[in-house]
Amino acid sequence: MSVLTLINLENVSKNYTMGEVEVNALSDLTLEIEKGKFVVMIGTSGTGKSTLLNLISAIDTPTKGRILIEGVDISFLTRKQRAQFRRHKIGFIFQFFNLIPTLTAVENVEFGLALVGVTSSPGNTSYDTKDIHSTALEWLDKVGLAHRANHFPSQMSGGEQQRVAIARALAKNPPIIIADEPTGNLDFRTGIKILKLMKELNKETQKTFVIATHNSQLAKIADYVISLQMGGVETYEQIPHDDLDKLIW
């Protein structure tokens, strides 16, 4: 494992039952992801993309194997420890945005921030409402939504909602951003804008983005592409960047 490795999966398997059927979602998967990379996982339905994301983000636990994040094994954490882990280490971007409908854009960002506080320097974390609010506004500004700060999700378009979700994920400063089909519920143009934004933020913040998608076109903008097949890694390759404007799907 290199010093740059952020996520390390060693012989990870995941089985679960669906009704009366035993499903082998991942089998003996080994994988390393480096810090600050923009990683896209592709594969058709049922290849284990979401399962892998769930394991990395500690939403789920492996049946077998080890998952190390920043060198710490998260495979056997308790529920409470996993919640703490997600709180500090993972930023989530969902396909259906999953904003809290009763909170405004800025409050949705605050919701994530309030869990970890605003860290201005190491060891100096503030939970002050004003600090949290101003940081949330800054992040909304970064995603170009400062003018929509006080709007509720129902008043915003899908793309705007997803931008709020991105701000929510990044505002709390986690090392890993997990995005499961982030453009899956958006039209093409909006999808491109969101990807551009994510890519820009990846460069700017040096956070590790792990994105799952069934759209192979997205692979063109990734630093690394992991292709999953039958619960295992088919290919794992570094690819040259393509121009986002040329993407089609």
Add this chain to the structure above:
Amino acid sequence: MNFLSRYWRKKLIGDIKQQKLLFFALFFLCIFGVGSYVTLTMGYTNLYSSLDKIYTKTNFADVEINTHSDVWYNISEVNSFINNYSIYYPELEMINHRLLVNSGYNSSIDTKEYTRYQLTEGRAIGLNWSLSATERVNGFIYNEGTEPVHQLQNNSILLEAHYAHVYDLHVNDFLQTKIYGQKFNFTIQGIVYNPESLIVIPSRHEFLPNNRFGIIYLPLKILHEYTNLTGLANNIIIRVSDNLSIKARNQIISDFYVKLNDQTNNSFTSPVYQEFQVSNWALNMDLEEIQKIAIALPVLILAVASIAIFITLNRQVQSQRRIIGIASSLGYTPVDILLHYASFSFILGLVGSVIGILLGVGLSGGITWIYAYFMLFPAIISIELQLGVIISAFIIGTSITFISGIIPAIKANRLSPREALQGNLMISKGGHSFFERILRIRSFRIRFTVPIRNFFRQKSRTTATIIAISASVMILVVSGAFNDSINGGISRQFTETSQYHMSVSYEGFKFSDLGLLEDISYISQLPGVESVDPVLEIPSIIETNGRKEEVLIMAWNSSSPQTHKFQWTSKADQLIPKDGLILTSGLARSLGSSTGDTVSYGYPRIPYLGSAYKAAVTIWNLWGGGDRSRNETLEYLTSLITQNKDTLSFSSNAEEINFRYEDITVTGVSEEIWGSIIYTTIQTLTDSMGIDIFKNSFLDIDLSPCSKLILKISNPNNLTLLENIKTEVSSLSEIRSITFGYDLRNSINQTLTAFNIIVIIFIFFACILAGASIFTTIHINFQERSRESATMLTLGLSDQEFLFIISIENFFQTLLGILGGILPGLWLADWILSNALRVFYFPIVVSIQTWLIIWVGVLLIVLVSQIPAIVQGVKMDLAEVTKDISR
């Protein structure tokens, strides 16, 4: 019928199984609502029909007419009048004459330490023993011994069952009895129930049933001998034809009464109809209460059930939009879909009603039996299946649940397949909360913002939950207010207001210069006796503002009695001055009178005093005045009044009994539980009654009467001291009974224990109702917001923080629910208390402890009820649920 196809049936069962906890709660509410309706309705119907049976078997009098106190009528004179009269009124089917006299008993009761003898009071009833059971009005049901007892042996009696139960008396036991100063050792030949004492309440003015009030029955002829009242009676009981309407009955009795009074110098007081006979009246009051509760409680529960069903099915239709779309596209008709979703509520109603009815039928027998057991009813208890109640319960149960499920079903039926299949992401509308808008606060910590905004997010659901909590709180407030008001009222009455520790009753009136002053002086010097207050109790009528109330006048010999502390309600109130009276607050309320008003009160005359005065003047003059003359006159008066007053008092000889009225000023209103008592001084009353003729003449004799002595004891909890005083006092003449405040308090506590059990049952009902409704709502909230909750948990919210957010929302709902239930609850309690206990007045009081129990209790129930839903919530598959757009 496609909706009945195997697939739909499977789906129906599958859906119910999937949400078994929720459906269980809904089933429970249906069963609870229907069950309580059947239990209570059949319970009181059974009790009514049991009473009917008892009344029919014993020929319960339709009306009774009594003479004024200390007035008797001549049976043969009245009989000849009746014989002439009944030719014109054949509806008067049975008329019996009875002689009712006060009696006292010396009965023993075993305590933990020793056997105590108690001098109790009661009534001896002489009746025509030659009548057969079918001819006798107010006959008997034998608990021990058997009919016929025509041959009641000398010195034998029948004893009323409640008294026998308290003192463990049985057939062939002896009962030491005192009648008119004579002591008898009667043999009990039968223990009996009588329709006029199914609940033993000595008079309308007494509050609690008193099973220590002994009623004995003996042949009229024998009682005549014991009382020197040969040929006289004072009570007429009448049975009229069964087919007579109430109006016709009242008209006939009213005519009869007027003519009877014409014949007997106005000897009789107003007729007492069966519905106002004190035992029947108290029983009906109880049953009316059960009847009211039998309607109110199921209505509250079924209302909550129907709201919960509506919310649940609405949610189900929402979450099954895609299934509805698929079904429609496959060719199922809108009617199939409507019937499928309606069948959920129909099944709930059907199964809930059937189980509720079965449970209710079983429990109703229990209610009837428990009531009869505690009231010591005869064993003729009627437990019957009432088809009408069962059918109405079924119709009510199924129709309420069906109606509440039909609106969601119609929604499903109207959903277009295109719309249903689209599965668009549903984003509920956001908005600032009411608090934020009103208080203009925009900087709540985020963990407060979420629950505050969730509050009233689904207006109808939040409102429904608040209504359900309010309904529960109403029941709690009513129960608590009952408990506190009655317990507090009684406790204050018998500790702060009436500060007596011993009450001594005379057999009749005791007059100042005819032994009363000597008795007081003797008792006052007994060790432990702090003060002695003579009291005159006499029934009267008070009238003002066109309202008329039957009352009991309690007259004290002084304007500031030692044993009674008035609880003034206004600054203008003052102690009893001459020519004034004090109203108890309940009476003031029912009369609409207050301090300073003038009311009119009726005063009865003691009939023999006019004749006694004439006789006394003759004796005085015979002895020529002076001390000797006074002593001889007093001696003569004693013999005349205590031993031979009958000769002066039966209707033909007595002066005409005019119940006169006089205006008098209300000088104060005292906050007490009695709703039919007025206080004045003996002086005021005797002036009105004409007793002052002695005092205002050259005879210089004070004949101020008294019927009771109230004693204040230095150490009222020292039973030995009380027993010693009792022994001394009982040696005085004309003493009928001696009651300890200690025993009265014990008896009240026993009665209140039974009452408290009822309150606890109600509190239990309220808790279950609150719990079930909160459980249902929270469950639905979770289902609807599960994606949102999963998102929060995925973002790293801990279980505790999640619990906090949910609890805050429920806390606010509960808070509003409690606030919403308080005023209606207090109003309902006041309404029930003032209507149910018409002659008693309990101002509504709710203690701090009760408020604490209500607030903390309801909050706790809510917090506990949310746990199953929260546990289910935190265990959900976060990955799955965060992607589910139907939630």
